[in-house]
Amino acid sequence: MGTVDGHDGAALDGDRWRDAGDRIETLLESSSVGGAAARERAEQLVREVADLYGAGLERIVGMLDDAAIERLAGDDLIASLLLVHGLHPHDVTTRVRAALDSVRPYLGSHGGDVELRGIEDGVVRLEFAGSCRSCPSSAVTLELAVEDAVRAAAPEITAIEVVAAEPASGSKVIAAESLFSRVHAQQQGSWIAVPELDEIGPGEVGGFAVAGVAVLACRVGDELFVYRDRCAACGDSMAGAALHRRLGFPVGDAVLRCPSCGAHFDAVHAGARVDGDGHLEPLPVLVRSGELSVAIPAEVAG
Incomplete structure (x- = not known):
């Protein structure tokens, strides 16, 4: 099994710039020790430096064609700088829709989907559909994937709300207002870069230790699925x-058989058990800063 600690190479660089705002605020707070005037001078210094770099970035963008700007906007770090200085080529609605598109394959693995119902006064309104709404364990990892993607694409939003969808007759559905509160009531998890996942080919299964948590990854066609x-x-x-296709099922069907007890789990649909009750614990996997990353909820890592 490979070991990934999330603290080397590109992952470290990504963590550093994502935490830059917190470090700047900490430095400004320390300036307050010298009194209000010292903090004001520190804040003015930050503004002057930001404005200088912003002016330079605006000139650079002005020299590029649309294709080059699109490539820049596809990089998380550069996109964040473009947003800070009002230079991003896409409005908030376009960016949020693109973020939702990026997590749809993962939602689909839970038999679900998400739709944007509108953005008003900085509040993004979403509606979840499908069986993912009725799975409590999936709700936590779905929130991690959706909220992280949306906030990374549109940091200016102030909140994300889930609107209720009509439940199917007789189904037990998680209340919309509680979906996001499940994670907010506990510590958020962490996204850990796992570049080794790229090495898993179609039909293959691999085990890894991610932030001290043992995970199982498999690839069905082009899609990658990760479970605890x-x-x-x-x-x-x-x-x-190993992955197996059930007799009589179409191409794309894939089940994982437990080597210890022989239980079978649907690898494509949230790890649901196909010969009994229960399911494996799915973990979100997304491309972040150009690397495949897995979200490890705090209660799992802890």
């Missing part, structure tokens, strides 16, 4: 599991 490495039936590791 723990059988929902017997509690043992799924190490050694």
